[in-house]
Amino acid sequence: MSQRARYAHIKTSVASLGVLVMLTGCTTLPGSTAPEVVSSYASSPSLEEVAEPTPGNPADLMLRDFFSASAHPLVNHEAARRFLTPEAAQNWKTGKDIFILDRIDIASNGSASANKVTYAVRGNLIGSMGVGGVYHPMFTGYETTYDMVKVNGEWRIANLPDAVVVDRSDFTSAYQPHPIYYLGPQGQHLVADRRWVYTRQQSLSSSLISLLTAGPQENLQRGVRTLIPHDATVQTRSLDDGGVSVDFTGMTGLNQQERDLVAAQVVWTLASSDVRGPYVITADGSPLSEQNGREWQVEDVSKLDPQADIAMPLRAVLDGQIVDISENQPTPMSGWVNGQYNESVAVSPQGSVFAVVTGRGDSERKLLVGAEQEQPQTVVTADSLTRPTWGSDADTIYTVVDGKQVVRLVRRELGAIERSNVDMGVLRRVDGKSTRISMFRIFRDGVHAVMLINGRVYTTVLENDDDGGKRLGALTQVGNQLGDTAISVDWQPDGSLLVGTRSSDAPLWQVAADGSISTQLPSRNLSAPVVAVAATSTVVYATDARALMQLNNMESDRRFWREVPALQGQRAVAVLAN
Template sequence: MNTKILAAVTIAGLTLASCTTIPSSSSPQALRTFEPAAQGVENAGPYPGQEPDLLVRDFFTNSVKPIQRHQAARQYLTPEAAKSWDSQTGMLVLDRIDVNSLPGASDQKISYSVRGPVVGSIGVGGVYQPEHGQYEATIDVEKRDGQWRISNLPPGVAVQHTELRNNYQPYALYFMDPTDNDLVIDRRWVYSGNSSLNTALLSLLVEGPQPVLRPGVKTYVPPGATFSGFNSGVYSFSGFGDLSAEGRYRFAAQVVWTLAKAGVPGPYKIEIDNTPIVENSEFLTVEQVAEYNPGASAGAASPLYALADGKIKSVEGERAVPLAGEWGEVSGISSADFEAGTGLVAAVQSTGEEPDRRATLLLGKIGEQGRRGVEAKTLSTPTFENSGNAVWTVLDGRKVARVARSTTSGDLSHTEVDTSELEGYEGLISVLRLSPTGVRCAFIINGRVYLATVERPNAGNRKLTNVREIAPAIAGTALTVDWKIDGSLLVGTSTPETPVWQIQSDGSGLTPLPSGNVTAPVVAISASSSTVYITDSRAVLQLPISTTGVAFWREVPALQGQRAAPIVAK
């Protein structure tokens, strides 16, 4: 049993049984709420003569509403239980809730067993954490003045996943990547009944990134700084001291894009310590911080390439042609990646026969000769950092190497990524992919999908930290993984019924893609801003990202009749 999950549930006064082992960085904690002081209690409560089992079910339905310490749910309790129930110890998210009476019931008292599969938890600041186990609790119901009320229950809150979706919405906070070039999504869940979404989000923004993301991002909020509120059309912050003009501008980009992506209309009047956040700009719009547009890459060109018969080809309409220059002549390629901004290609070339077969990383610009980097018996598919001048690969399934290219000479150097937090994980890393911002890293071990934050101890070194399993529900089936531009993950599996999944970066959403004409296993996957590409057991297929409902994948015209792996340059 996973001791971290057990500890988390002990805090909540619940029991998790039959757990599988998954990494977890923190215990579920009380979810902050952002209701304004004048907001009243929602109209809820048991109806006269309500039957006890329905009362228990309605209690759980209303437990998802956090207003005034879950006052809507407390109306289902006896006065004593309503006073003593601690609803702030954590919120567990269940796939379903089963309610069954226990032996010994009378016309005045009934005990119910409440069970359900745990899929996640909500912690401080609306942070979702995937979990995997079994919820089990006993709830006593008594008849008071002719009406059934809950008289005894464990602390904490348990809600069905559908109720979470019905009452909370995910929003994106934005923090800077370590290079100050990109904004990184920090996904949070906020109660839909909150009438002050703008102040809720900015309060969270000032408090900083969630713990698992913190080592990989930057914030320009100094210790002790606060969000003073939204008054007379002004977003006011205080305690920022001597923040530089560059720092104020970058924090302004965080504020503007956090509000804009949440649907809060601009322009925005933002002040720090009673002065405009950006000098000579009383109001800010997204156009003024357009260089940090988190969706800018969605409109950029994403060339499609393919690896077939050991050679890399460029897909141009209905033709697949060899790459220009010497890259078009290189054979024995087993995997590759492209970086659209720099025009670099990284490829793994395999030579020799077993047991002496070797794999070598080649890195260089299209049209030029690739330089030789690291070598091992096996190398995983290379993956580029967001700078475009460094690439990662896994040596023999164990060591992760970072190969950097000099922008002046083209010379290569390599360092080993610190993977010490992976000690104890049994199995080899089969696939490893860096996110578009380079702050997150997804990888597969024994068919399980894990996510880690990329920490930069210094300029040239990298470390994988805060490792957690992102989709326990599909454990053991994952074969390939890649990132969508929006920060979610695409996973190809060996499962015939659900060969392709999309996973939200916090693990809160696991959605199967259409599977009607896909034949598992799906061994390769890649995506542009408009299209998902896969290689199943028969062909290279494509599906528009905008597809909804029942849909069928189509073969990529240029790759019909040949075994190939799609590669989208990002």
């Protein structure tokens, strides 16, 4: 059973571990080893300060320590096996996934004796981590039992499910997320593949580069490129004088441009995880690049900086007009961009090209596209259009027509615009007879996308089809705890999501792109519904029930929302790049 099939299968509550074990047993994941493959590329870390059986501990505390130790995969989960009876330790099959609960509730089940007790363990299953540190969000109930007996006067687990189960806090203490960078389809942008890596590594760089060499996770494979040959091998080590040495073999078929792109993948994968250079990169015994030689710095690949700030003035849509925001007042822009009532707008990350949806009320909507000083083209007309979203450049635009069809618009030479439908066959797998897409947003890498379907948040990847077009990859629902309350969504520069809701208790959330973490943002002075969101690296913008609000991420001591000074008392929508 593939990963995609496994996720289609997990739709209902896992009422017992028997179901969970069945799912684990039929899973096929990339590679043939357990999750500790992430940590097996370096010298063996130690198990110091990992929970171990404490003499005289009560049974329930012993069981809790077992779950804490289960987060550590070293030596076939040796730390966790110390809590088992000898027979159970020999027979326990850990499987290939680690299952994560939001919490672990323990209560005795039935009558207990002086030498035997059974505990019911309950919680919400919020995700699993498979081979290669790939996280898969889930949201379903979990309940099973653990039998404990006394061995030489100490409590040990005698009967347990064949699965590794941990709670969220122990998981995030033992593993941390790191981006592995691959190339976009045109090789002009880097695309992050988020992986969870064991924190007790003696060489984080070895793990990261080994994951890079192994290739992207399944859901990303059809949306990105990697120039590292599938049969290439790599050795990574720390240098005595500082920096990292990365030695590839099997790279003889690459030209100089391709080698430079491989260097960008290596450097940004390491630098984004605070592994400092210089980065000495060789291929088959020679420097990777004739121009750069053996040694690389971040500055050598700065053109592909995946988190470079995009210089763009703050604008807003206010009463159907696009305005520039200064310190004191909004100033309407001149030219065609304000020649009509504007419902929404997107500005390209390069070239200041505007994509504007016009119309209001029951009138039809039109999508106009053009540079600020040019005459626009009307490229789409429909009953409804979502706010446009640009790809990774100033040539490709996406919008959703009538809540059903994602369309792709490509600006060609001489001003021609080519329209095509994005293959959306994957939506047939979404529960519900009537699916309506209310928002569709592309990340700056041009590959990752997020959409709101019937108030729920889904991420996907824009894949290349066999005819040169685009299709939506497998959908992943994230932010499950939000239910169907989401009404706005957009990307933050770091690749996480901002989600605005209609819930007065939790109006704004930050959600990791892989669904692993959902955090409610401060809500002081913010009133639901939050109908629009946007962010720079330092400021978050949200249009709530009253006005356009801002939250400065750099002011840790002032975590409350304030109105944008130039727009006090006015309900506007912030416009940033894309």
